[in-house]
Amino acid sequence: MTNSFEQGKNKPRFTPHSSLPTPLDPFLESPARLIEPNWCDRPSTQLAPDLLGCTLYRQLSSGMLIRATIVETEAYAPGDPACHAYKGLSRRNAAMFGPPGHSYVYLIYGMYHCLNVVSESTGIGSAVLIRALELNAIPSHLTPKQTAKPHRIAAGPGKLCRALAIDRTLDGILYHPDNGLWLVHRPRTIPKNQIVQTTRIGITKAADKPWRWYLKNSQSVSKLAA
DNA sequence: AAAATGATTATG
DNA sequence: ATAATCATTTTC
Numbered sequence A: 001m002t003n004s005f006e007q008g009k010n011k012p013r014f015t016p017h018s019s020l021p022t023p024l025d026p027f028l029e030s031p032a033r034l035i036e037p038n039w040c041d042r043p044s045t046q047l048a049p050d051l052l053g054c055t056l057y058r059q060l061s062s063g064m065l066i067r068a069t070i071v072e073t074e075a076y077a078p079g080d081p082a083c084h085a086y087k088g089l090s091r092r093n094a095a096m097f098g099p100p101g102h103s104y105v106y107l108i109y110g111m112y113h114c115l116n117v118v119s120e121s122t123g124i125g126s127a128v129l130i131r132a133l134e135l136n137a138i139p140s141h142l143t144p145k146q147t148a149k150p151h152r153i154a155a156g157p158g159k160l161c162r163a164l165a166i167d168r169t170l171d172g173i174l175y176h177p178d179n180g181l182w183l184v185h186r187p188r189t190i191p192k193n194q195i196v197q198t199t200r201i202g203i204t205k206a207a208d209k210p211w212r213w214y215l216k217n218s219q220s221v222s223k224l225a226a
Numbered sequence B: 001a002a003a004a005t006g007a008t009t010a011t012g
Numbered sequence C: 001a002t003a004a005t006c007a008t009t010t011t012c
Helices: A044-051 A157-163
Strands: A055-059 A065-076 A103-108 A112-118 A127-135 A181-184 A195-198 A212-215
Touching: A044 A065, A044 A127, A103 A157, A112 A157, A127 A157, A127 A212
Parallel strands: none
Antiparallel strands: A055 A065, A055 A181, A065 A127, A065 A212, A103 A112, A112 A127, A195 A212
16 A cells, blocks of 8 residues: 655655554543444535544554544535535545545645545535644654644645645545544534634635534634634 | 646546 | 646745
């Protein structure tokens, strides 16, 4: 399994590693806290706000474990012209039509990857884009420039994939510790007034749909409030 | 404001 | 075959 982060000069070498022991982690000591496919089997407009405050884990082949809180999401739904699945199944978007609770990773603008959580049952093309994370630590493979402002390291869908060494080799996988990428439920409930709902970013089609959500006081969202 | 950078999709 | 698009980020 090769990962684009392994190629090219100055790029770190990372591959998901199933042979590593499951990391010791307080949130995983209760197995029920792992987010499973059934929980994701509903419309992306419901799943997206519910993913705020949940934890995304990434384990690299080095053994390094990155823990991150999801602070910004967007929903992409069937019948939504901005959704990659809108024009039907293709090689790129196949994971969107796959089972819920799996990943959809795509390359955008030739240089950044974006990470999604697939929602709804197999055959329905919908997903939630993870747009920003708050990291618990600074990944060692990033440059000093990239880590100059720690709370901005994963503030944006392309930046968070860079920070977590996520590329298309992780497309279509089940979110699970065995795959080096998994999700865990919120450690505590989030008051509704801490969640802001607005329009999506960076799209021209269906730009009026209010399908972006973020945590109100987070300094790690892709676009800070004015 | 505009470049960087490449896969995917639309068009001839 | 060729052009246009693209759920972005950084730099000038």
